[in-house]
Amino acid sequence: MILLVSFLVVAMLAAAIAASVFRDLLSAVIAAALVSLIASILFYLLQAPDVAMAEAAIGAALTAAIFIIAIRRTKRHEE
Amino acid sequence: MRRGLSILLLIVVALGISLSLGEIPFGRPKTKVGRYYIDEGMKETGAVNIVTSVVVNYRGFDTLGEVTVLFIAAIGLGAVLTGGGEKKRKAEPASLVLYTGCRLLFPLILIFGAYVFVHGHLTPGGGFQGGAIIASGFLLIYLGCRERRISPVASSLAESLGGLVFVVIGLLGIVLGGYFLSNFLPKGTPNALVSAGVIPIIYIAVGFKVGSELASIIDNLIEES
Numbered sequence: 486m487i488l489l490v491s492f493l494v495v496a497m498l499a500a501a502i503a504a505s506v507f508r509d510l511l512s513a514v515i516a517a518a519l520v521s522l523i524a525s526i527l528f529y530l531l532q533a534p535d536v537a538m539a540e541a542a543i544g545a546a547l548t549a550a551i552f553i554i555a556i557r558r559t560k561r562h563e564e
Numbered sequence: 565m566r567r568g569l570s571i572l573l574l575i576v577v578a579l580g581i582s583l584s585l586g587e588i589p590f591g592r593p594k595t596k597v598g599r600y601y602i603d604e605g606m607k608e609t610g611a612v613n614i615v616t617s618v619v620v621n622y623r624g625f626d627t628l629g630e631v632t633v634l635f636i637a638a639i640g641l642g643a644v645l646t647g648g649g650e651k652k653r654k655a656e657p658a659s660l661v662l663y664t665g666c667r668l669l670f671p672l673i674l675i676f677g678a679y680v681f682v683h684g685h686l687t688p689g690g691g692f693q694g695g696a697i698i699a700s701g702f703l704l705i706y707l708g709c710r711e712r713r714i715s716p717v718a719s720s721l722a723e724s725l726g727g728l729v730f731v732v733i734g735l736l737g738i739v740l741g742g743y744f745l746s747n748f749l750p751k752g753t754p755n756a757l758v759s760a761g762v763i764p765i766i767y768i769a770v771g772f773k774v775g776s777e778l779a780s781i782i783d784n785l786i787e788e789s
Contacts, residue, residue: 534688534689542700
């Protein structure tokens with residue numbers, strides 16, 4: 486259990502750093518969605534399933550979709 | 565000069581936060597109200613899910629405010645985005661795998677979302693979660709079956725009806741129970757689907773409202789892009 490949680494936290498930190506470092510904005514959005522997905526798993530493991538469901542649906546799916554739509558209208562690469 | 569000033573400011577803010585939060589004992593219950601909800605929530609509201617009993621019953625007025633904020637956000641987005649007039653976008657069709665998969669999965673996602681908000685007082689989840697799941701199902705439709713659109717009339721009808729039911733139940737609470745959003749229906753037996761008075765009705769209304777609002781946000785954005 487503690488191993489799983491520590492692995493998830495390390496992966497979440499890595500995804501968060503990747504989201505801020507990536508020049509390709511599409512990759513950055515995917516990494517940010519990964520942060521939300523791992524956060525929802527952690528919420529579930531912390532016995533907050535209500536929050537986990539909202540985080541998975543809104544944080545990982547809908548927010549990423551809105552960002553991807555915005556990227557399609559603007560530029561994909563950060564200069 | 566500027567850097568030194570910002571470091572000084574940072575130190576002052578960090579000191580303030582650590583001094584004010586350092587006094588609070590960590591990991592122990594600090595207020596009595598949380599313990600009260602856990603002990604008495606099921607008896608007083610009839611909802612087995614304590615989160616739901618807090619969200620819809622004890623803090624129902626806050627939930628109405630949240631729903632209103634989401635409503636205003638959706639209205640504002642629609643007002644900003646639907647200015648460019650009608651333009652028919654030539655979308656290339658999705659691949660067969662995506663098309664078939666989304667046609668297969670969409671009804672299942674809808675049923676799961678409806679299950680989540682209908683059973684909000686029994687199992688984890690509720691109106692917001694179920695609505696978000698339904699909206700993600702509509703997102704899948706927009707990705708896979710691109711020629712389909714939700715009808716704006718049905719969407720705004722579901723949205724307005726959801727909000728109306730919430731407010732009317734709150735006002736009925738004043739008439740029948742003495743205060744806004746009071747639980748005037750019988751509580752029933754715990755763990756039954758029809759129990760907890762007005763909570764399931766409010767959560768079904770919130771589920772429809774949140775689902776149609778988030779789906780219309782997605783619809784507006786995709787239509788414009």
